[in-house]
Amino acid sequence: MTINAIRVSQTGGAEELKYQSVEIGEPEAGEAKVRHVAVGVNFIDVYFRTGLYKAEKLPFTPGNEGAGIVVAVGEGVTNVKIGDRVAYVGSPGSYADERIVPADRLVIVPDEVDLKQAAGMMLKGMTAQYLLRQTFKVQAGTTILFHAAAGGVGLIAGQWAKYLGATVIGTAGSEEKANLARAHGFDHVINYNTENFVDRVKEITNGAGVDVVYDSVGKDTYMGSLDVLKFRGMLVSFGQSSGSVPPFDLGLLSQKGSLFVTRPTLFHYIAKREELEQTAQDLFDVVAKGVVKININQTYALKDARQAHEDLEGRKTTGGTILIP
Ligand code: NDP
Numbered sequence: 001m002t003i004n005a006i007r008v009s010q011t012g013g014a015e016e017l018k019y020q021s022v023e024i025g026e027p028e029a030g031e032a033k034v035r036h037v038a039v040g041v042n043f044i045d046v047y048f049r050t051g052l053y054k055a056e057k058l059p060f061t062p063g064n065e066g067a068g069i070v071v072a073v074g075e076g077v078t079n080v081k082i083g084d085r086v087a088y089v090g091s092p093g094s095y096a097d098e099r100i101v102p103a104d105r106l107v108i109v110p111d112e113v114d115l116k117q118a119a120g121m122m123l124k125g126m127t128a129q130y131l132l133r134q135t136f137k138v139q140a141g142t143t144i145l146f147h148a149a150a151g152g153v154g155l156i157a158g159q160w161a162k163y164l165g166a167t168v169i170g171t172a173g174s175e176e177k178a179n180l181a182r183a184h185g186f187d188h189v190i191n192y193n194t195e196n197f198v199d200r201v202k203e204i205t206n207g208a209g210v211d212v213v214y215d216s217v218g219k220d221t222y223m224g225s226l227d228v229l230k231f232r233g234m235l236v237s238f239g240q241s242s243g244s245v246p247p248f249d250l251g252l253l254s255q256k257g258s259l260f261v262t263r264p265t266l267f268h269y270i271a272k273r274e275e276l277e278q279t280a281q282d283l284f285d286v287v288a289k290g291v292v293k294i295n296i297n298q299t300y301a302l303k304d305a306r307q308a309h310e311d312l313e314g315r316k317t318t319g320g321t322i323l324i325p
Contacts (some may be wrong), residue, residue, distance in 0.1 A: 001025075004325065005096035006305045009059035011051030014309040017062070017095075019302070024098060027074035032103040034086060038119035039094045040065030041298075041308050041321040042152065043216075043241055048092070049309065052244070055092065062305075063094030063323075067109060067118035077103040085109045087118040089126065090267050095305055097325040104273055107280045112288050120296040120320030121156070123266065125283040127238070128157040128292075130269040132164060133282065135262060136212040136234050140165030145201055145213045145228060147221055148241065149186050150177035150318045157214065158185035159292045169204060171197050171221075173315055180318055184293070192221070201228040212236060219243035231257040238264055295319030 007020045027033045045062045047053040055062075067087035070080050080086055086106040093099050109118045131153075132138045138161050146161070148154045149170025161168045162185035170186040172178045178189040190200045201210060213225040216239030225235050237245055253259040270276040286292040297319040300308045304323070311317050 003097040004302065005061045005099075006063070006302065007059045008049055008055070008062055011049060011055075011058075014049070014306045014313070016049060017306045017309060019305070022061070022096070024096075024100060027072050027077075027100050027103075029075040030077060030103055031074040031100050032070050032077055032080055032086075032106060033072040033098060033100050034066065034068045034088075034106070035071045035098045036066045036068040036094070036096065036119075036325050037115040038067055039063055039096075039302065039323040039325070040067075040089075040119045040121075040123055041305075041312060041323060042123050043239060043312065044123075045095075046309060046313055047240075052240075061093040061096055061099070063096075064092055065089045065119060065123040066094035066099070067115040067122070070106075071098070073103065079103055080106050080108070085111075085115055087115070087122045089123040090270070095302065095323065097302070105276070107276065110284050110288065113284060116296060116299075116322055116324075117287075117294045120152075120322045121283070121287070121294045122280070124152040124320060125156050125287070125292070125294070126270060126279045127153050127266050128160050129279050129282050130264070130266060131214055131236060131238065132157060132161055134269060135236050135264050138164045138166045138212070142212065143167040143169070143205060143208075143210045145169045145171070145197075145210045145225070146186075147171045147192075147213070147215050147217045147225070149181035149184075149189055151216075152317075152320045153216065154181065155184045155295055155319045156292055160286060161185060162187075163286065163291045169201060169210065171217075177318060184295075197221070198224045198227045209233065214238065216240070217242045218245050226252065226256050226259060229257060229259055232259070233257065234260040234262065236262055236264065296322055298322070299324060
Protein backbone atom coordinates (compact mmCIF):
# COMPACT_ATOMS: atom_id res chain seq x y z
CA MET A 1 0.00 0.00 0.00
CA THR A 2 1.24 3.52 -0.87
CA ILE A 3 1.13 6.42 1.59
CA ASN A 4 2.53 9.96 1.67
CA ALA A 5 5.47 10.75 3.91
CA ILE A 6 8.24 13.27 4.39
CA ARG A 7 11.60 11.71 3.52
CA VAL A 8 15.17 12.84 4.19
CA SER A 9 17.73 11.28 1.86
CA GLN A 10 20.66 13.44 2.99
CA THR A 11 21.03 15.41 6.20
CA GLY A 12 21.08 19.19 5.97
CA GLY A 13 18.73 22.19 5.85
CA ALA A 14 14.93 22.20 5.90
CA GLU A 15 14.92 21.87 2.08
CA GLU A 16 15.93 18.22 2.60
CA LEU A 17 12.39 17.45 3.84
CA LYS A 18 10.77 15.98 0.70
CA TYR A 19 7.12 14.94 0.39
CA GLN A 20 7.03 11.54 -1.34
CA SER A 21 4.98 8.40 -1.84
CA VAL A 22 6.28 5.35 0.00
CA GLU A 23 5.19 1.76 0.37
CA ILE A 24 4.20 0.43 3.77
CA GLY A 25 3.37 -3.14 4.64
CA GLU A 26 1.20 -4.64 7.33
CA PRO A 27 2.05 -4.83 11.05
CA GLU A 28 4.05 -7.84 12.20
CA ALA A 29 3.85 -9.52 15.62
CA GLY A 30 3.80 -6.92 18.38
CA GLU A 31 3.15 -4.01 15.98
CA ALA A 32 0.18 -1.80 15.13
CA LYS A 33 -0.63 0.39 12.15
CA VAL A 34 -1.79 3.90 13.01
CA ARG A 35 -3.58 6.31 10.66
CA HIS A 36 -2.41 9.71 11.86
CA VAL A 37 -4.85 12.49 12.64
CA ALA A 38 -1.91 14.75 13.46
CA VAL A 39 1.85 14.57 13.87
CA GLY A 40 3.84 16.54 16.45
CA VAL A 41 6.80 18.71 15.41
CA ASN A 42 9.64 18.90 17.93
CA PHE A 43 13.07 20.44 18.01
CA ILE A 44 14.58 16.92 18.15
CA ASP A 45 13.31 16.46 14.56
CA VAL A 46 15.63 19.32 13.55
CA TYR A 47 18.62 17.57 15.20
CA PHE A 48 17.93 14.39 13.18
CA ARG A 49 17.42 16.35 9.96
CA THR A 50 20.71 18.27 10.34
CA GLY A 51 22.62 15.13 11.35
CA LEU A 52 23.45 16.35 14.90
CA TYR A 53 21.63 13.19 16.02
CA LYS A 54 22.24 10.19 13.76
CA ALA A 55 19.27 8.47 12.09
CA GLU A 56 19.61 4.68 11.85
CA LYS A 57 19.79 4.83 8.05
CA LEU A 58 19.23 7.07 5.04
CA PRO A 59 16.74 7.79 3.63
CA PHE A 60 14.51 8.09 6.67
CA THR A 61 11.12 9.47 7.65
CA PRO A 62 11.59 12.02 10.46
CA GLY A 63 9.29 12.72 13.39
CA ASN A 64 9.01 11.33 16.91
CA GLU A 65 5.40 11.91 17.86
CA GLY A 66 1.96 11.22 16.45
CA ALA A 67 -1.68 10.58 17.30
CA GLY A 68 -4.38 8.78 15.38
CA ILE A 69 -6.52 5.68 15.00
CA VAL A 70 -5.35 2.07 15.05
CA VAL A 71 -6.22 0.54 11.65
CA ALA A 72 -4.50 -2.86 11.95
CA VAL A 73 -2.71 -4.91 14.59
CA GLY A 74 -0.15 -7.70 14.33
CA GLU A 75 -0.17 -11.02 16.11
CA GLY A 76 -0.13 -11.01 19.89
CA VAL A 77 -1.11 -7.37 20.32
CA THR A 78 -3.48 -7.02 23.27
CA ASN A 79 -3.01 -3.47 24.59
CA VAL A 80 -4.74 -1.81 21.58
CA LYS A 81 -7.36 -2.82 19.00
CA ILE A 82 -8.62 -1.51 15.67
CA GLY A 83 -10.47 1.79 16.15
CA ASP A 84 -8.63 2.87 19.33
CA ARG A 85 -7.53 6.51 19.65
CA VAL A 86 -3.81 6.39 20.40
CA ALA A 87 -0.66 8.49 20.66
CA TYR A 88 3.04 7.72 20.92
CA VAL A 89 6.44 9.33 21.15
CA GLY A 90 9.92 8.21 20.31
CA SER A 91 9.54 5.77 17.46
CA PRO A 92 11.13 7.75 14.62
CA GLY A 93 9.05 7.96 11.44
CA SER A 94 5.92 9.93 12.28
CA TYR A 95 5.93 12.45 9.39
CA ALA A 96 3.56 10.23 7.36
CA ASP A 97 -0.16 9.62 6.73
CA GLU A 98 0.14 6.17 8.29
CA ARG A 99 2.88 4.16 9.92
CA ILE A 100 3.67 0.99 11.80
CA VAL A 101 4.63 1.36 15.48
CA PRO A 102 5.61 -1.13 18.21
CA ALA A 103 2.26 -1.58 19.97
CA ASP A 104 3.79 -1.41 23.46
CA ARG A 105 4.76 2.23 22.75
CA LEU A 106 1.13 3.27 22.19
CA VAL A 107 -1.01 4.88 24.86
CA ILE A 108 -4.78 5.23 24.68
CA VAL A 109 -5.81 8.89 24.49
CA PRO A 110 -8.64 9.72 26.92
CA ASP A 111 -11.89 10.99 25.36
CA GLU A 112 -11.46 14.49 26.78
CA VAL A 113 -8.18 14.97 24.89
CA ASP A 114 -8.51 15.80 21.21
CA LEU A 115 -6.14 13.83 18.92
CA LYS A 116 -4.63 17.01 17.47
CA GLN A 117 -3.95 18.18 21.00
CA ALA A 118 -2.44 14.77 21.83
CA ALA A 119 -0.08 14.98 18.85
CA GLY A 120 1.20 18.33 20.08
CA MET A 121 1.55 17.49 23.76
CA MET A 122 2.85 13.98 24.40
CA LEU A 123 6.57 14.54 23.80
CA LYS A 124 6.64 18.07 25.20
CA GLY A 125 4.30 17.31 28.10
CA MET A 126 6.00 14.09 29.20
CA THR A 127 9.27 16.02 29.03
CA ALA A 128 7.83 18.67 31.35
CA GLN A 129 6.65 15.84 33.64
CA TYR A 130 10.04 14.16 34.08
CA LEU A 131 11.94 17.45 34.29
CA LEU A 132 9.74 18.89 37.06
CA ARG A 133 8.68 15.72 38.87
CA GLN A 134 11.63 13.37 38.48
CA THR A 135 14.95 14.96 37.44
CA PHE A 136 14.57 17.69 40.07
CA LYS A 137 11.47 17.43 42.26
CA VAL A 138 9.90 20.88 42.11
CA GLN A 139 7.66 21.76 45.06
CA ALA A 140 6.31 24.72 47.03
CA GLY A 141 9.24 26.98 47.85
CA THR A 142 11.41 25.90 44.89
CA THR A 143 12.62 28.71 42.63
CA ILE A 144 13.24 27.68 39.04
CA LEU A 145 14.59 29.27 35.89
CA PHE A 146 13.19 27.81 32.66
CA HIS A 147 14.74 29.02 29.39
CA ALA A 148 12.69 29.38 26.16
CA ALA A 149 9.57 29.85 28.30
CA ALA A 150 7.21 30.50 25.36
CA GLY A 151 8.28 27.37 23.46
CA GLY A 152 6.51 24.03 23.22
CA VAL A 153 7.98 22.52 26.37
CA GLY A 154 8.19 25.94 28.05
CA LEU A 155 4.48 26.85 28.07
CA ILE A 156 3.55 23.44 29.52
CA ALA A 157 6.34 23.52 32.11
CA GLY A 158 5.45 27.04 33.29
CA GLN A 159 1.85 26.10 34.08
CA TRP A 160 2.83 22.82 35.73
CA ALA A 161 5.62 24.31 37.86
CA LYS A 162 3.26 27.05 39.08
CA TYR A 163 0.71 24.38 40.03
CA LEU A 164 3.42 22.57 42.01
CA GLY A 165 3.91 25.77 44.02
CA ALA A 166 7.22 27.00 42.63
CA THR A 167 8.37 30.53 41.92
CA VAL A 168 8.77 30.34 38.16
CA ILE A 169 11.21 32.54 36.26
CA GLY A 170 11.52 32.24 32.48
CA THR A 171 13.42 33.68 29.55
CA ALA A 172 12.06 34.45 26.08
CA GLY A 173 13.30 36.12 22.91
CA SER A 174 10.71 38.89 22.52
CA GLU A 175 8.20 40.95 24.51
CA GLU A 176 5.30 39.19 22.80
CA LYS A 177 6.69 35.80 23.84
CA ALA A 178 7.36 37.09 27.35
CA ASN A 179 3.71 38.12 27.69
CA LEU A 180 2.53 34.72 26.47
CA ALA A 181 4.76 33.01 29.05
CA ARG A 182 3.39 35.28 31.80
CA ALA A 183 -0.09 34.06 30.89
CA HIS A 184 1.12 30.45 31.32
CA GLY A 185 2.42 30.25 34.86
CA PHE A 186 5.62 32.26 34.72
CA ASP A 187 5.89 34.79 37.57
CA HIS A 188 8.78 36.67 35.94
CA VAL A 189 9.93 36.58 32.32
CA ILE A 190 13.21 38.05 31.13
CA ASN A 191 13.78 38.99 27.50
CA TYR A 192 17.27 37.51 27.16
CA ASN A 193 17.83 39.25 23.84
CA THR A 194 17.68 42.68 25.44
CA GLU A 195 18.52 42.02 29.12
CA ASN A 196 21.32 40.17 30.92
CA PHE A 197 19.41 37.24 32.40
CA VAL A 198 22.04 36.53 35.06
CA ASP A 199 21.74 40.06 36.51
CA ARG A 200 17.96 39.97 36.29
CA VAL A 201 17.64 36.58 38.03
CA LYS A 202 19.91 37.84 40.85
CA GLU A 203 17.72 40.95 41.15
CA ILE A 204 14.47 38.97 41.17
CA THR A 205 15.78 36.54 43.82
CA ASN A 206 17.43 39.28 45.93
CA GLY A 207 20.83 37.77 45.21
CA ALA A 208 19.86 34.25 46.31
CA GLY A 209 19.78 32.60 42.87
CA VAL A 210 17.62 29.65 41.89
CA ASP A 211 17.46 25.98 42.95
CA VAL A 212 17.34 24.61 39.43
CA VAL A 213 17.79 25.83 35.85
CA TYR A 214 16.14 23.96 32.99
CA ASP A 215 18.23 24.87 29.96
CA SER A 216 17.34 23.67 26.45
CA VAL A 217 19.01 26.60 24.70
CA GLY A 218 22.52 25.24 25.29
CA LYS A 219 25.52 27.07 23.86
CA ASP A 220 24.25 30.64 24.37
CA THR A 221 22.96 30.19 27.93
CA TYR A 222 24.70 27.34 29.80
CA MET A 223 27.41 29.49 31.40
CA GLY A 224 24.88 32.05 32.66
CA SER A 225 22.74 29.17 33.87
CA LEU A 226 25.61 27.95 36.09
CA ASP A 227 26.01 31.53 37.39
CA VAL A 228 22.43 31.91 38.65
CA LEU A 229 22.35 28.72 40.73
CA LYS A 230 22.40 28.63 44.52
CA PHE A 231 25.12 26.57 46.20
CA ARG A 232 24.41 22.89 45.42
CA GLY A 233 21.85 23.87 42.77
CA MET A 234 21.21 21.80 39.65
CA LEU A 235 21.60 22.61 35.97
CA VAL A 236 19.34 20.38 33.89
CA SER A 237 20.71 20.73 30.37
CA PHE A 238 18.09 19.10 28.17
CA GLY A 239 18.58 20.56 24.70
CA GLN A 240 20.70 22.72 22.41
CA SER A 241 18.44 24.95 20.33
CA SER A 242 21.29 27.48 19.94
CA GLY A 243 24.05 24.86 19.52
CA SER A 244 25.73 22.19 21.66
CA VAL A 245 27.23 22.95 25.06
CA PRO A 246 31.03 22.77 24.58
CA PRO A 247 33.15 20.56 26.88
CA PHE A 248 34.09 22.33 30.12
CA ASP A 249 36.28 21.70 33.16
CA LEU A 250 34.40 19.91 35.96
CA GLY A 251 36.31 22.12 38.43
CA LEU A 252 33.96 24.91 37.36
CA LEU A 253 31.14 23.18 39.25
CA SER A 254 33.10 23.38 42.47
CA GLN A 255 34.12 27.03 41.89
CA LYS A 256 30.53 28.06 41.20
CA GLY A 257 29.06 26.39 44.30
CA SER A 258 29.27 22.57 44.37
CA LEU A 259 26.75 22.40 41.55
CA PHE A 260 25.06 19.38 39.97
CA VAL A 261 24.66 19.01 36.21
CA THR A 262 22.57 16.43 34.38
CA ARG A 263 21.87 15.93 30.66
CA PRO A 264 18.65 13.86 30.55
CA THR A 265 16.57 12.53 27.67
CA LEU A 266 12.86 11.68 27.84
CA PHE A 267 13.40 8.26 26.29
CA HIS A 268 15.38 7.05 29.32
CA TYR A 269 12.50 8.07 31.62
CA ILE A 270 9.85 6.15 29.66
CA ALA A 271 11.85 3.12 28.49
CA LYS A 272 9.77 0.67 30.56
CA ARG A 273 6.08 0.25 29.78
CA GLU A 274 5.05 1.15 33.34
CA GLU A 275 7.17 4.34 33.22
CA LEU A 276 5.52 5.33 29.94
CA GLU A 277 2.04 4.70 31.34
CA GLN A 278 2.72 6.57 34.59
CA THR A 279 4.25 9.59 32.87
CA ALA A 280 1.47 9.78 30.27
CA GLN A 281 -1.20 9.39 32.96
CA ASP A 282 0.31 12.19 35.02
CA LEU A 283 0.20 14.43 31.95
CA PHE A 284 -3.38 13.47 31.02
CA ASP A 285 -4.42 14.22 34.63
CA VAL A 286 -3.12 17.79 34.67
CA VAL A 287 -4.61 18.44 31.23
CA ALA A 288 -7.99 16.96 32.23
CA LYS A 289 -8.02 19.06 35.43
CA GLY A 290 -7.37 22.18 33.37
CA VAL A 291 -4.13 22.84 35.26
CA VAL A 292 -2.15 22.67 32.02
CA LYS A 293 -3.69 24.09 28.86
CA ILE A 294 -2.19 22.83 25.62
CA ASN A 295 -1.47 25.52 23.05
CA ILE A 296 -1.16 24.25 19.50
CA ASN A 297 -0.23 27.58 17.98
CA GLN A 298 0.99 26.41 14.55
CA THR A 299 -0.70 23.91 12.23
CA TYR A 300 0.71 22.99 8.80
CA ALA A 301 -0.17 20.41 6.16
CA LEU A 302 2.19 17.42 6.27
CA LYS A 303 3.59 18.39 2.87
CA ASP A 304 4.64 21.76 4.36
CA ALA A 305 6.97 20.22 6.97
CA ARG A 306 9.81 22.29 5.52
CA GLN A 307 8.02 25.52 6.46
CA ALA A 308 7.31 24.14 9.94
CA HIS A 309 11.02 23.46 10.48
CA GLU A 310 12.04 26.87 9.12
CA ASP A 311 9.64 28.58 11.51
CA LEU A 312 10.70 26.47 14.53
CA GLU A 313 14.40 27.05 13.89
CA GLY A 314 13.74 30.70 13.03
CA ARG A 315 12.29 31.25 16.53
CA LYS A 316 8.94 32.21 14.94
CA THR A 317 6.81 29.64 16.81
CA THR A 318 5.28 29.55 20.29
CA GLY A 319 3.78 26.56 22.10
CA GLY A 320 3.16 23.40 20.09
CA THR A 321 3.34 22.74 16.34
CA ILE A 322 1.57 19.96 14.42
CA LEU A 323 1.36 18.65 10.86
CA ILE A 324 -1.91 17.39 9.40
CA PRO A 325 -1.70 14.54 6.85
P1 NDP B 1 10.68 25.27 21.28
O1 NDP B 1 9.28 25.52 20.87
O2 NDP B 1 11.06 25.57 22.69
O3 NDP B 1 11.62 26.03 20.27
C1 NDP B 1 12.93 26.35 20.60
C2 NDP B 1 13.02 27.75 21.21
O4 NDP B 1 14.35 27.93 21.68
C3 NDP B 1 12.77 28.87 20.23
O5 NDP B 1 11.42 29.17 20.05
C4 NDP B 1 13.55 30.00 20.86
O6 NDP B 1 12.72 30.72 21.79
C5 NDP B 1 14.64 29.28 21.69
N1 NDP B 1 15.97 29.54 21.11
C6 NDP B 1 16.98 30.17 21.74
N2 NDP B 1 18.03 30.30 20.94
C7 NDP B 1 17.68 29.74 19.76
C8 NDP B 1 18.36 29.58 18.50
N3 NDP B 1 19.62 30.02 18.31
N4 NDP B 1 17.71 28.96 17.49
C9 NDP B 1 16.46 28.51 17.65
N5 NDP B 1 15.77 28.63 18.82
C10 NDP B 1 16.38 29.25 19.86
O7 NDP B 1 11.05 23.74 20.94
P2 NDP B 1 10.53 22.41 21.67
O8 NDP B 1 9.50 22.73 22.66
O9 NDP B 1 10.27 21.39 20.62
O10 NDP B 1 11.84 21.91 22.42
C11 NDP B 1 12.48 22.77 23.36
C12 NDP B 1 13.86 22.27 23.65
O11 NDP B 1 13.77 21.14 24.51
C13 NDP B 1 14.69 21.85 22.45
O12 NDP B 1 16.03 22.22 22.65
C14 NDP B 1 14.54 20.35 22.48
O13 NDP B 1 15.60 19.70 21.84
C15 NDP B 1 14.53 20.09 23.96
N6 NDP B 1 13.86 18.83 24.31
C16 NDP B 1 14.58 17.92 25.01
C17 NDP B 1 14.01 16.76 25.45
C18 NDP B 1 14.78 15.84 26.30
O14 NDP B 1 14.21 14.89 26.84
N7 NDP B 1 16.05 16.06 26.50
C19 NDP B 1 12.63 16.41 25.07
C20 NDP B 1 11.92 17.48 24.40
C21 NDP B 1 12.54 18.63 24.02
P3 NDP B 1 13.07 32.27 22.09
O15 NDP B 1 12.96 32.99 20.78
O16 NDP B 1 12.09 32.67 23.09
O17 NDP B 1 14.49 32.27 22.61
